[in-house]
Amino acid sequence: MKDTYQAIVKKHTPKEDTFHNAFITFITGGLMGVIGEFLIEIYQKYMNVPYKEATTCMLITLIFISCLFTSLGFFDKWVNFCKCGLIIPITGFAHATQSAALEYKKEGLITGIGANMLKLSGAVIIYGIIGSFIFSLLRALVGIV
Amino acid sequence: MTTKYNNVYINETATVVGPYEDKGPLNKYFDKAYNDLYFKEKTFEQAEIKMIKESINILKNKNKTEKIDLIIGGDLLNQITASNYAAKEINANFIGIYAACATSTLELILGANFIENNLVKNVTVFTSSHNNTAEKQYRYPVEYGGPKPKTTTFTVTGAASAILSKTKKGMKIESGTIGKVVDSNTKNVFHMGAVMAKAAAETIKSHLEETKRKVDYYDLILTGDLGKYGKKILKEYLKEKYNIILKNYNDAGTMILEKKEYAGASGPACAPLVTYSYVFNQMKKGKYKKVLLVATGALMSPTMVNQRLTIPAIAHAISLEKVI
Numbered sequence: 063m064k065d066t067y068q069a070i071v072k073k074h075t076p077k078e079d080t081f082h083n084a085f086i087t088f089i090t091g092g093l094m095g096v097i098g099e100f101l102i103e104i105y106q107k108y109m110n111v112p113y114k115e116a117t118t119c120m121l122i123t124l125i126f127i128s129c130l131f132t133s134l135g136f137f138d139k140w141v142n143f144c145k146c147g148l149i150i151p152i153t154g155f156a157h158a159t160q161s162a163a164l165e166y167k168k169e170g171l172i173t174g175i176g177a178n179m180l181k182l183s184g185a186v187i188i189y190g191i192i193g194s195f196i197f198s199l200l201r202a203l204v205g206i207v
Numbered sequence: 208m209t210t211k212y213n214n215v216y217i218n219e220t221a222t223v224v225g226p227y228e229d230k231g232p233l234n235k236y237f238d239k240a241y242n243d244l245y246f247k248e249k250t251f252e253q254a255e256i257k258m259i260k261e262s263i264n265i266l267k268n269k270n271k272t273e274k275i276d277l278i279i280g281g282d283l284l285n286q287i288t289a290s291n292y293a294a295k296e297i298n299a300n301f302i303g304i305y306a307a308c309a310t311s312t313l314e315l316i317l318g319a320n321f322i323e324n325n326l327v328k329n330v331t332v333f334t335s336s337h338n339n340t341a342e343k344q345y346r347y348p349v350e351y352g353g354p355k356p357k358t359t360t361f362t363v364t365g366a367a368s369a370i371l372s373k374t375k376k377g378m379k380i381e382s383g384t385i386g387k388v389v390d391s392n393t394k395n396v397f398h399m400g401a402v403m404a405k406a407a408a409e410t411i412k413s414h415l416e417e418t419k420r421k422v423d424y425y426d427l428i429l430t431g432d433l434g435k436y437g438k439k440i441l442k443e444y445l446k447e448k449y450n451i452i453l454k455n456y457n458d459a460g461t462m463i464l465e466k467k468e469y470a471g472a473s474g475p476a477c478a479p480l481v482t483y484s485y486v487f488n489q490m491k492k493g494k495y496k497k498v499l500l501v502a503t504g505a506l507m508s509p510t511m512v513n514q515r516l517t518i519p520a521i522a523h524a525i526s527l528e529k530v531i
Contacts, residue, residue, distance in 0.1 A: 071404075
């Protein structure tokens, strides 16, 4: 009987619009890249910041903007619309951290914000570090050979 | 397991809702609405406590209750926090229960047993849920949002309460069926309709069997919070497996909100908010004479979901009749 039920569930579960979602993500993610490039150019041209530092400045600007928008309460609607176009770039990481911090701000600085801020984004940090360690190791090994 | 009651009535009801429900199609039936999710409190949890207290106060005033003998309540939070904290400020003997979104009908069944057996004179029942406290506990932080599949349901914000006694007024509780925990072999936390529809089907079937009734005995069969896809699953499953064809059927989750991006509303307060406002009103007017309310609960624990186990579900049914 289990199979009958599963078959009925499958029949009445709507399909997600993968193509539509991918298209929106492609456009919005691309736009994020354009905005990033634009910011780097501005920092380089008008503030005389060297390329490497300009990249960092661009990241900080984007983090600041997305944290601000999250706190103002409308960034979640943008994320819902743009999906991975905003989640994959640094904006998604900032949004996840900031929203968790907001959620727990009334439960104390240590037990609330401190303990829960990285609830969603902690995994990104952990696997980011492990990933970069493995790839650096590989690069070092290839370099030796 | 079905129990028949001869002399139990829901005398009066009270509902307090949040901003989304107030914008929904049933808004004129609710007693009080807030346009702020904080309900003028500091946190969402405290807002939920306030909702419960307000609904009980409204109920007391409406029914002119002098003394509450027993109060039964529940909500969705860990340690049924909102219920316990609200009960702290109401001077009455208290039973806190948890049956996820099937809490409301279980309360009515428990309360009806106390009244029918003359153990107490009156019982007050309440149920609450708050969208943001539920999101925080079961899903993501509120401001995170996050893309959701089409089958996702939206937890209602509201508290509903009712008072039961032997006084012949309001709606009659004719019988109640306690359901079994059913595993529908579903792991998808964003498709609660699929998790709960099987439990609803089993409870409806055993209720009809044990009372020896046909499905058209009822003017309305109302499930709690299956949503628009769960509704279709329930209908087809009942037809395929038990040859029961649901006709006068609706789902409270699809009635209370106007949010097209979701499959419907959910939460323990969903079924009682619709029943204690709209159904209660329509029954008084005579539109409905016999209603079967089947509240469905997904007994979901984020811990067990992370351990890759399926989500069990339960449904309890209660048969309501117009007082003649």
